[in-house]
Amino acid sequence: MISVEQAQAMCLDLVKTGPTEIVALQDALGRTLAKPVAAKRDQPPFSASAMDGYAVGDVAHNDRLIVVGESAAGHGWDGELQAGQAVRIFTGAPVPRGATRVVIQENVTRQADHITLTEPLSDNINIRPQGADFKSDFTLNVVPELTPAHLALVAAMNQPRVTVTCRPKVALISNGDELMMLGDDPKPEQIIASNVFALQAMVRIAGGDVNVLPIAPDTPEALDQTLQDAADWGADIIVTIGGASVGDHDLVAPALDRFGVTRSFHKIAMRPGKPLMAGAKGDTAFLGLPGNPVSAVVCGHLFLLPMVRRALGQTDVLPPSLIARLTTPLPAGGPRAHYMRAKFDEDAQGRVVTAFDKQDSSMLTVLADANCLLLRPIGDSAKQAGDRVTIYPV
Numbered sequence: 001m002i003s004v005e006q007a008q009a010m011c012l013d014l015v016k017t018g019p020t021e022i023v024a025l026q027d028a029l030g031r032t033l034a035k036p037v038a039a040k041r042d043q044p045p046f047s048a049s050a051m052d053g054y055a056v057g058d059v060a061h062n063d064r065l066i067v068v069g070e071s072a073a074g075h076g077w078d079g080e081l082q083a084g085q086a087v088r089i090f091t092g093a094p095v096p097r098g099a100t101r102v103v104i105q106e107n108v109t110r111q112a113d114h115i116t117l118t119e120p121l122s123d124n125i126n127i128r129p130q131g132a133d134f135k136s137d138f139t140l141n142v143v144p145e146l147t148p149a150h151l152a153l154v155a156a157m158n159q160p161r162v163t164v165t166c167r168p169k170v171a172l173i174s175n176g177d178e179l180m181m182l183g184d185d186p187k188p189e190q191i192i193a194s195n196v197f198a199l200q201a202m203v204r205i206a207g208g209d210v211n212v213l214p215i216a217p218d219t220p221e222a223l224d225q226t227l228q229d230a231a232d233w234g235a236d237i238i239v240t241i242g243g244a245s246v247g248d249h250d251l252v253a254p255a256l257d258r259f260g261v262t263r264s265f266h267k268i269a270m271r272p273g274k275p276l277m278a279g280a281k282g283d284t285a286f287l288g289l290p291g292n293p294v295s296a297v298v299c300g301h302l303f304l305l306p307m308v309r310r311a312l313g314q315t316d317v318l319p320p321s322l323i324a325r326l327t328t329p330l331p332a333g334g335p336r337a338h339y340m341r342a343k344f345d346e347d348a349q350g351r352v353v354t355a356f357d358k359q360d361s362s363m364l365t366v367l368a369d370a371n372c373l374l375l376r377p378i379g380d381s382a383k384q385a386g387d388r389v390t391i392y393p394v
């Protein structure tokens, strides 16, 4: 069986970076910026006061100055400041020509048209020079996910639209006679197709567009038809859930063969998630997730989300890892890499992690309590409390 790392590389090879589209800036949150954005102006576009006070030239403590005008935000003062003069100024207002600092109003006494500088001059001149934030030759380079701060930055650059990568279309197909949609009335032997709720949310957060197809019962015809429906929708990535293993009712591998998918691999040295498979037909990637709820979600983090990020044109696509110290001992690892459900925390000594006792791949309660996966590499030696391990926040 191939390793997780080999399988990740093969999955990424199946995905092409998608086309781009131009969107209004207000709709660009979380999108992947595909083309750099150039500023259309300096920011600030003029030298601006950082405080409410008085714009002055070359002055000294205890000087007495005449106030000759006012500069407010949006309404500058047009003149040029002369020796012995001051201009009343407010935060964000243009600094008049001839002024070299702004003295805050708390450090001044005012009598009619005159002020006296009652405090020693501070080191801070309280002026934000033109272009201090960015100049008109500034470019925002491609970013994996536009944040609220990026949107404000691009707006200040006076650019109302940005070019982003199109959201990859991800089709989710649940497969199994026992499954029913949430909202229907389940018979005792039925279970709710809960996996799509996690996977849909994960893909959406990562930037994909999701189509949850109707559940495919355990017949070759139903599965063939549902795969065709996903392809007709224009899916970039078709994900099946369940039916990946070796039982008589596990129909996904033969269905992918019939569909003309060239398979990259089936089965990996991983726990949970051993029956994972992947392949491609033309530009469409296929990922066959195991049905067990924890297996499906763990494989979603390790394989599906990197594929979505790759389709978006991102470069750091694999889940980021951290190092933490174990709070309890762990026995030696087995022949498959084990991604244990665990909880990490920061204590006075740093980051610590505790694996849950229950690691069955059907346990959604445990998965919901976990905030990370704790990696036990293949054949890992037994670990003591305090030993350092790799974790993946989820």
Ligand SMILES: Nc1nc2c(c(=O)[nH]1)N[C@H]1C(S)=C(S)[C@@H](COP(=O)(O)OP(=O)(O)OC[C@H]3O[C@@H](n4cnc5c(N)ncnc54)[C@H](O)[C@@H]3O)O[C@H]1N2
Binding pocket: 174, 175, 176, 178, 179, 191, 192, 193, 194, 195, 196, 241, 242, 243, 244, 245, 246, 247, 250, 272, 273, 274, 275, 289, 290, 291, 292, 293, 295, 361
């Ligand atoms: N003889 C062997 N049996 C199994 C092996 C093996 O190597 N040899 N591997 C086991 C492992 S590991 C896993 S993981 C499972 C995966 O099997 P499938 O992908 O075929 O999954 P199903 O049998 O269809 O379902 C497993 C389990 O998960 C439930 N399920 C399925 N789909 C959903 C869904 N959309 N939402 C919620 N729950 C779902 C299903 O009802 C089953 O309980 O195979 C082992 N067997």
Ligand code: MOO
Binding pocket: 270, 271, 272, 273, 274, 275, 290, 292, 295, 361
């Ligand atoms: O490897 Mo399976 O994914 O344990 O449940």
